[in-house]
Amino acid sequence: MEKLFQYQAAILQNVANDFNRYLFKDIAWKDRFIGIKGLRGVGKTTLLLQHLKYNLKDTDKHLYVTLDHPYFYSNTLFELAGSFHQLGGQTLLVDEVHKIKDWSRQIKLIFDGLPQLQLIFTSSSALDIHRGEADLSRRVLTYNLAGLSFREYLHLYHHIRYPVIEFQDLLQNHPVHSAAVAKLCKPLALMKDYLKRGYFPFSKLLENESFEVRLIQTLEVVMNEDLSYVEGYTTDNIFKIKKLLGILAESVPFTANISSIADKLSIGRNSIKEYLQALEKAGLLNFLNRKGKGVSLLQKPDKIYLENTNFSYALKSHPDAGTIRETFILNQLKNSGKKIYLPDDGDILVYDQRRNYTFEIGGKSKQGRQLKGVANSFIIADDIETGFMNKIPLYLFGFLY
Numbered sequence: 001m002e003k004l005f006q007y008q009a010a011i012l013q014n015v016a017n018d019f020n021r022y023l024f025k026d027i028a029w030k031d032r033f034i035g036i037k038g039l040r041g042v043g044k045t046t047l048l049l050q051h052l053k054y055n056l057k058d059t060d061k062h063l064y065v066t067l068d069h070p071y072f073y074s075n076t077l078f079e080l081a082g083s084f085h086q087l088g089g090q091t092l093l094v095d096e097v098h099k100i101k102d103w104s105r106q107i108k109l110i111f112d113g114l115p116q117l118q119l120i121f122t123s124s125s126a127l128d129i130h131r132g133e134a135d136l137s138r139r140v141l142t143y144n145l146a147g148l149s150f151r152e153y154l155h156l157y158h159h160i161r162y163p164v165i166e167f168q169d170l171l172q173n174h175p176v177h178s179a180a181v182a183k184l185c186k187p188l189a190l191m192k193d194y195l196k197r198g199y200f201p202f203s204k205l206l207e208n209e210s211f212e213v214r215l216i217q218t219l220e221v222v223m224n225e226d227l228s229y230v231e232g233y234t235t236d237n238i239f240k241i242k243k244l245l246g247i248l249a250e251s252v253p254f255t256a257n258i259s260s261i262a263d264k265l266s267i268g269r270n271s272i273k274e275y276l277q278a279l280e281k282a283g284l285l286n287f288l289n290r291k292g293k294g295v296s297l298l299q300k301p302d303k304i305y306l307e308n309t310n311f312s313y314a315l316k317s318h319p320d321a322g323t324i325r326e327t328f329i330l331n332q333l334k335n336s337g338k339k340i341y342l343p344d345d346g347d348i349l350v351y352d353q354r355r356n357y358t359f360e361i362g363g364k365s366k367q368g369r370q371l372k373g374v375a376n377s378f379i380i381a382d383d384i385e386t387g388f389m390n391k392i393p394l395y396l397f398g399f400l401y
Helices: 002-012 044-056 077-086 103-113 150-158 167-184 187-197 201-205 208-231 235-251 258-265 269-281 309-315 321-335 394-399
Strands: 033-038 062-066 091-095 118-124 141-145 285-288 303-306 339-341 348-352 355-362 377-381 391-393
Touching: 002 044, 002 062, 033 044, 044 062, 044 091, 044 118, 077 091, 077 103, 103 118, 118 208, 150 187, 150 201, 150 394, 167 187, 167 348, 167 391, 167 394, 187 208, 187 309, 187 394, 201 208, 208 235, 208 309, 235 258, 235 269, 235 303, 235 309, 258 269, 269 285, 285 321, 303 309, 303 321, 309 321, 321 339, 321 348, 321 355, 321 394, 377 394, 391 394
Parallel strands: 033 118, 033 141, 062 091, 091 118, 355 377, 377 391
Antiparallel strands: 285 303, 339 348, 348 355
16 A cells, blocks of 8 residues: 555646636535546546645545556455555545446445545546446436536636636627637637647647547547446447447538448447447537437437547548537537537527527528527527627637536
């Protein structure tokens, strides 16, 4: 265990507190069992370490471990928790818990057998914390950490600070907010960089070419490791999933034709649906369905997008501008917790405060003819700095979280 504390001391030296992810202030850190899920590279590890260094402070009683550490070649998580607790340990922070096959059983053993010990852990987005050998649904308080919003990108990359804009405030007062943002920066120019490389915090330290390589590596690790750990997929399964993602990357937004994809990949329709669900759970895809549609495994999504625009640029040399706009809006609305659907008219429907709000997404000349007669309808326009009436600048939706 001494080596674990030495590792912790070394890694904490590089942890700063000049930027916190949006979730940092929202987590109920005093809860006994906390799980934080998220796509690789969005900052889960930094979140844990900032909490350890700046909230807990007394590191002798609090221990951060990653399950990649050689200590776990010959020791289990439950054995570590027991030893640490006997030494007066109070909080165990565990990174990438999905890397142990019996993660849910060990967590349950810790919960039941060590009632004085707090456990905070991170996992892949693909992990279903409430599914496993043990029922954790009433034990673990779960959070999802998304990639950077445009607002967070401005803070982290350019030291430009602006508060979160609530959805209703955005609809009603967008000219006020756009004028205030324009005093701080040139949002349209910075937005172009964000769409290409601003969703992941690690890109700040990398050149464009290096970032693209790192992002492709992230995709590879999610499919080769996370889906293998969580879903138990074989090499053959992963190969087919990669081919499926390649087809989708060339076609998004994709109206799912399951039979066509199944024929191309020479696998069954139900396997395609299962793989689509796995990619969505892993944080690589976003689905847009009509309101009232169920979410069972055997139902195909109505429309499929890549999860974020950085993926779009990494997987396709020149992604369509319209696709980028829709991908960004869907991503930011979903990450801010909004209920979103595919409408009969327009591009996206948001259900908020018992009302439907319909949006048409396009360039600066977009007129929204499809929305004529549709109540609570708005145009989301790219390449405009300030909107007017029901026409809102696209970049402002990046301030929702």
